[in-house]
Amino acid sequence: MKPTLQAVADAVGVSRSTVSNAYSRPDQLSTALRERILDAARQLGYPGPNPTARSLRRGFVGSIGVLFTSQLSYAFTDPFAISFLTGVSGAAERHGTSMLLVPLPPAQTDARRAVENAAVDGFCVYCVADEEWALDVIRARGLPYVSTAPRDDAGADERYVGIDERAAARSVAAHVAGLGHRRVALLADAVLPDAPAGPVTLSGAHEAWHPTTRGRLAGFADAFAEVGVDWAELTLVNALGNSRQAAAAAVAGLFDGPVPPTAVLAGSDILALGVLDALAQRPGGTNPPVSVTGFDDIPEAASAGLTTVRQPAEEKGRIAAELLLDPPADAAAGHVLLPTALVVRASTGPVPRS
Amino acid sequence: MKPTLQAVADAVGVSRSTVSNAYSRPDQLSTALRERILDAARQLGYPGPNPTARSLRRGFVGSIGVLFTSQLSYAFTDPFAISFLTGVSGAAERHGTSMLLVPLPPAQTDARRAVENAAVDGFCVYCVADEEWALDVIRARGLPYVSTAPRDDAGADERYVGIDERAAARSVAAHVAGLGHRRVALLADAVLPDAPAGPVTLSGAHEAWHPTTRGRLAGFADAFAEVGVDWAELTLVNALGNSRQAAAAAVAGLFDGPVPPTAVLAGSDILALGVLDALAQRPGGTNPPVSVTGFDDIPEAASAGLTTVRQPAEEKGRIAAELLLDPPADAAAGHVLLPTALVVRASTGPVPRS
DNA sequence: GATTCAGTCTGAATCGATACAGAGAGGTGC
DNA sequence: GCACCTCTCTGTATCGATTCAGACTGAATC
Known part of the structure; x- marks a missing residue:
């Protein structure tokens, strides 16, 4: 003893x-x-x-929870998530607070239990999918939290750090539209909970499952609507997971039709890289060239020459943790929108004349 | 309420x-x-x-602590550490256990306190530097732990997962020696606690600060001793941190002397990449070519064409967590040595004739 | 009809500390 | 000499649950 x-x-x-x-x-x-x-x-x-x-x-623990609604071990393979974690850890470090990474079991009941049982003083909720249940549990526990995913029904007093997904997506789509592309595919992960890989049909961006995806697809659509291409003319493609492999699998066959898209706008850099992989593997090679864009500007995007939208990943994590660890007195200051920037690289170019 | x-x-x-x-x-x-x-x-x-x-x-918490003796936020920038964490998180996930990442304040007293106050059932100690104090605290708390750094005074019952650092280092050094290199520099991070960046003198590998560094330097020395180059003829270079920048700074000027080294053996891939950076920046370019080797085989090593030693990073994490979460009945099974493999790529070649 | 037993539920003890009001001792000011 | 402090230290209540031995109930067994 x-x-x-x-x-x-x-x-x-x-x-x-x-x-x-x-x-x-x-x-x-x-x-x-x-x-x-x-x-x-x-x-x-x-x-x-x-x-x-x-x-x-x-009455307090001295650690904050970080919640990934996807698999925890997956998070470590996602460069964006890692940058986010880096930011959180820096802030936690400065604050003398530990970080509890809580893995969520696949079954909802178990996952609820995991959130209920986490010994923490608050949560940074890094959510990629539907998360309401998690926030419910956290609120029921009376714990503070900061969310990073846009939510339709966010209360005014809810702390949040994110970007203007729609405007950011619009900026990269406008760039592609400006290059003359009109036959365009949009690629996203888990567009609908149970959609198969490959083309799917949605009556509009608002039907997408993830709030983030909704925002980005809407932004893409905005830019093309402006040049007279409406939603129905865009090809929406679903990927089963946010990975290069999933993306490559999703776009397999996409370029084999009579009028293949001349550009693919992906909802993340990872997906975009997968599209580039798929294109590189094609027998015909990359001729005619297909323009590809990503989202996030992860480190690999630069070396791959990927046109994308940069968002400050590490800062997002840092600010999330800071909002949690010392909440601003002013409620409005609890709602942070970070700047984004269009980064044009070699992966986009004018429409090839056929 | x-x-x-x-x-x-x-x-x-x-x-x-x-x-x-x-x-x-x-x-x-x-x-x-x-x-x-x-x-x-x-x-x-x-x-x-x-x-x-x-x-x-x-009487138990349901979470395990992960301890990095370097800065926590640094760990997220180190690909090897991330792979390790991925492995740990996978095992934790399967086990339904959370991971507590404990940042250690710079001051020893505060750091002790942080380990004392961590609400966990055990620790995975991923240590890059001197760690005895942390293990002391953990033992005093009566908590189980798994360490990943070789320790000179490890008890037989101490759970451990690692590689044969010395043999692994020897294999890559033997490859370099086999290519004819005799004027060789060894580059390591924090060779001595207070050494400046650049060449330092040690009477032998055993004097190095980190156990890991000791093993690797000894392995390098072994291979060269075999071809008649003894320790004193090797140039030992100290880097202030495990980063590309630190490595580049450390080897600045190394190639300016009358008889510059024809090869640099680095203690990690990150350092090796930094050496490549430095070489690429030289006015003379990479002519004559300098052979460079790393250690770990992080993902970037492949794209950089770096010759290195592969160790199974993710598996190391996985096994560490598993040893902690369900300890083998047999004490001997608590001591795991993972295999390593020499990976020869373009960064090494025969000695250029001058 | 007494015995046994499984199925439910209760009460008191316990986990290992911290908070807070207050008790004594000794020193100061007037 | 008395009131008033300050400095140390103590005792009790409390944080929010789990544990475990045992009480009770009703049904089954002999």
Whole structure:
């Protein structure tokens, strides 16, 4: 049995309170006694106050949870998620707070339980999919949280950090439209919960599953509507996951028809890279060239020459954690929109004349 | 005030125990009553048993700590660390366990405190530097741990997962020696706690600060000793940090002397990439060519054409977590050595004739 | 009809600490 | 000499649950 605080108290012949004070409030007792207590503790092998008991009594834990609604182990393979985590960890570090990464089991009930059982003082919710249930649990627990996904029904007092998805998407689509592209495919991950890989039909961007996807597709559509190409003329393609492989699989066959798209706008850089992979693998090679765009501007995008929209990933994480760790007095300041920038590289070009 | 378990008990008119059982041991009460309790809880907005109180009583937390002795936010920039984390997270996920990432403040006392205060059931200690103090704290707390850095005084019962650093280093050095290189520089991060960037002198590999560095340098030395080049003839170069920039800064001027090294063996891929950066920047370009090797085989190594030693990073993380989460009955099985492989790419070649 | 047993539910003890009001001792000011 | 502080330290209540031995109920067994 590990010794408890009581054991130390007994050994020194003081009260429990005093030993507690020796650790947590050195100003509440004489230096001499404090030394004596700390020595005794060392001798007994007392490792300091039990963190759990302390948290229970104090009412806070000293760590924040980070929630990925996709698989936790997947998150580590996503460069954007990693940048986000880097930002969070920097802020946590400065604040002396630990980060609890909570894996969510596939079954909803278990996942709820996981969020209910997380010993944290608040959550950074990095959500890629439908998340309402998680936020419900967090609110029920009375814990503060910061979300990064746009939500349709966000309360005014809800802390949030994100970008203007729609405007950002529009900017890259406008670039592509400006190059003359009119036969265009839009590629996104999990457009609908159960859609198969490949082309899918939606009556509009608003029908997409993820809020993020909704925003981006709407932005893409905006830009093309402006040049007279309406939603029905755009080909929407679904990928089963945010990975190069999934993207490549999704666009397989896309270019084999009589009037293949001349451009593919992807909802993420990862997907765009997968499209480039698929194009590189084609027997015909990349002739005629197909313009491809991504979203996020992850490090790999630069070396791949991918045209994309940059969003400050690390800063997003940093700000999310800071909003959580020291909330602004002004509620309006809890709602942060970060700037984005169109980054034009070699992966987009004018429509080839056929 | 959030309702407590007691409040639910009062509302339904049953004892606290029964409500507790409704959540944790459904077989201990009738289904009807359980439903009634759960309904009442929902109505009252009771979010389920308080995780901290539960942990205190049960004696375990349901999460494992991951300890980086370097900065936590740095870890996210190191591809090897990320792969390791991916492995850990996969295992944690399968086990239904959360991961607590504990940032360590720069001051030793604060860092101790951080380890003492972490609410976890055990630690995966991913250590790049001197770590004894952390292990001391963990042992004092009576918590299990798995370490990944070779330790000179490891107890037989200590769980460990790693590679044969020395043999692995020797294999890549032997490859370089086999190509005829005799004027060789060894580059490592933080060779000594306070060494400046650039060449440093050590009387032997055993004097290096980090256990990992000790092993790798010794392996390098082994291979060259075999072809008649002894330690004193090797140039040891210190980098201030494991980053491309630090490596580039460390080798600045290294090739300006009358008899520059024809090869640089780096202690990590990151450092090796930094050396390549530095070489690419030289006015003379890469002529005569300098052979460069790394260590780890991170993803970037392949695209950079870097000769290196592969070690299974993700598996290292996975196994570390598994050793922690379900310890093998057999103590010997708690000591795992993973295989490594020499990966020869374009960054090494025969000594140029001058 | 007594015994046994499974199925439900309860009560008290416990996990390991912290908070806070207050008790004593010793020193100051007037 | 008395009131008033300040400095240390103590005792009790409390944080929010889980555990476990046992009480009760009703049905089955002999």
